Amino acid sequence: MHFNVGIIGATGMVGQRFITLLENHPWFEIKVLAASSRSAGKTYEEALGERWAMKAPLSDKIKKMNVYDAVKDMDKIVSEVDFVFCAVDMKKDEIRALEEAYAKKECPVISNNSAHRGTKDVPMIVPEINPEHAEIIHAQRKRLGTKKGFVAVKSNCSLQSYVPAIHPLMKFGPKNVLTCTYQAISGAGKTFERWPEIIDNVIPYIGGEEEKSEQEPLKIWGKIEDGEIKNATSPSITAQCIRVPVSDGHLAAVFASFDKKPTKEEILTAWKEFKGVPQELDLPSAPKQFLNYFEDDNRPQTKLDRELEGGMAVSIGRLREDTQYDYKFVCLSHNTLRGAAGGAVLMAELLAAKGYLD
Numbered sequence: 001m002h003f004n005v006g007i008i009g010a011t012g013m014v015g016q017r018f019i020t021l022l023e024n025h026p027w028f029e030i031k032v033l034a035a036s037s038r039s040a041g042k043t044y045e046e047a048l049g050e051r052w053a054m055k056a057p058l059s060d061k062i063k064k065m066n067v068y069d070a071v072k073d074m075d076k077i078v079s080e081v082d083f084v085f086c087a088v089d090m091k092k093d094e095i096r097a098l099e100e101a102y103a104k105k106e107c108p109v110i111s112n113n114s115a116h117r118g119t120k121d122v123p124m125i126v127p128e129i130n131p132e133h134a135e136i137i138h139a140q141r142k143r144l145g146t147k148k149g150f151v152a153v154k155s156n157c158s159l160q161s162y163v164p165a166i167h168p169l170m171k172f173g174p175k176n177v178l179t180c181t182y183q184a185i186s187g188a189g190k191t192f193e194r195w196p197e198i199i200d201n202v203i204p205y206i207g208g209e210e211e212k213s214e215q216e217p218l219k220i221w222g223k224i225e226d227g228e229i230k231n232a233t234s235p236s237i238t239a240q241c242i243r244v245p246v247s248d249g250h251l252a253a254v255f256a257s258f259d260k261k262p263t264k265e266e267i268l269t270a271w272k273e274f275k276g277v278p279q280e281l282d283l284p285s286a287p288k289q290f291l292n293y294f295e296d297d298n299r300p301q302t303k304l305d306r307e308l309e310g311g312m313a314v315s316i317g318r319l320r321e322d323t324q325y326d327y328k329f330v331c332l333s334h335n336t337l338r339g340a341a342g343g344a345v346l347m348a349e350l351l352a353a354k355g356y357l358d
């Protein structure tokens with residue numbers, strides 16, 4: 001399997017992650033880097049300036065690549081790639097238009113942006129949870145008038161720990177879920193150098209994050225009906241999202257009640273035994289064990305556990321009964337790996353394996 005890919009928003013925090021994940025990818029080869037008109041026409045190294053925030057060094061090949069203008073150079077870009085990853089900081093209506101324009105030029109878009117997450121025929125796929133939502137792409141292509149082009153989106157990074165943890169428990173009918181998330185600064189596209197005010201500080205507001213954390217899971221757990229994804233109506237989720245001074249990794253404290261309260265052993269077994277299509281297909285970026293329970297009360301810790309299985313696995317700990325809900329626990333996922341670029345790469349692998357990118 002071989003696909004030429006473009007990264008739209010390549011100079012940003014998520015774009016940089018895409019570069020590190022795709023440089024040695026067995027199926028996907030980086031052919032195009034694109035960003036705003038501010039970066040266009042420069043080499044990637046010039047466009048980036050001091051912004052490289054990844055631990056892995058930037059390779060000479062990528063440093064020297066020319067950066068395209070994501071809007072003005074669209075025709076050139078689509079002629080050079082089989083599909084694009086997109087993670088840009090623009091207004092929502094501009095992103096919607098940009099992504100649909102690529103799709104209409106028969107270039108599939110795998111997006112990290114939130115602009116199309118509410119669009120009823122755009123699948124929002126967590127590959128282990130709702131791979132079957134890819135089927136809605138047929139309806140979307142009909143609407144767009146395309147043969148190949150479509151948009152598929154990643155969900156918000158905040159929910160990437162607790163939705164996977166709750167998913168294997170759906171058979172017990174989760175009804176009320178409360179979550180407080182402790183979110184890393186890379187989720188705001190920031191580093192400590194560029195955001196010194198966050199050091200020794202906690203900020204109790206992340207614009208739009210609580211609504212996304214409460215609503216997006218219901219689309220992920222929704223069903224395809226009449227060419228649309230109809231949202232699930234339960235569980236009812238309430239969220240508080242807090243920015244904390246860590247570089248990477250979103251941790252969530254979760255409380256949950258069920259229609260049929262499971263035993264602690266039943267929950268632990270459900271987590272341990274859970275496998276999704278990425279594991280069955282052995283996709284290149286799939287973690288071997290998606291959900292990992294730690295017995296130690298001190299785990300998971302953001303700094304120690306965020307990189308588990310290349311940052312693609314979810315860590316869970318501290319499962320215990322609660323006085324107001326049935327159970328409470330803590331879970332963690334890497335926000336720019338599983339929660340952003342890594343999750344998008346895994347989604348692209350799933351779509352490639354299922355023939356949607358041909």
Ligand SMILES: NC(=O)c1ccc[n+]([C@@H]2O[C@H](COP(=O)([O-])OP(=O)(O)OC[C@H]3O[C@@H](n4cnc5c(N)ncnc54)[C@H](OP(=O)(O)O)[C@@H]3O)[C@@H](O)[C@H]2O)c1
Binds near residue numbers: 014039188
């Ligand atoms: N960080 C995360 O953990 C995370 C997680 C999930 C989703 N996301 C989403 O991913 C997207 C990008 O986030 P980020 O943190 O990577 O942002 P970022 O670091 O601020 O990077 C933004 C990128 O967008 C490009 N851009 C800005 N205006 C543009 C325009 N008019 N045309 C084309 N490109 C333009 C920038 O290019 P220039 O360098 O040329 O300005 C840069 O490459 C956002 O929608 C965000 O919500 C982020």
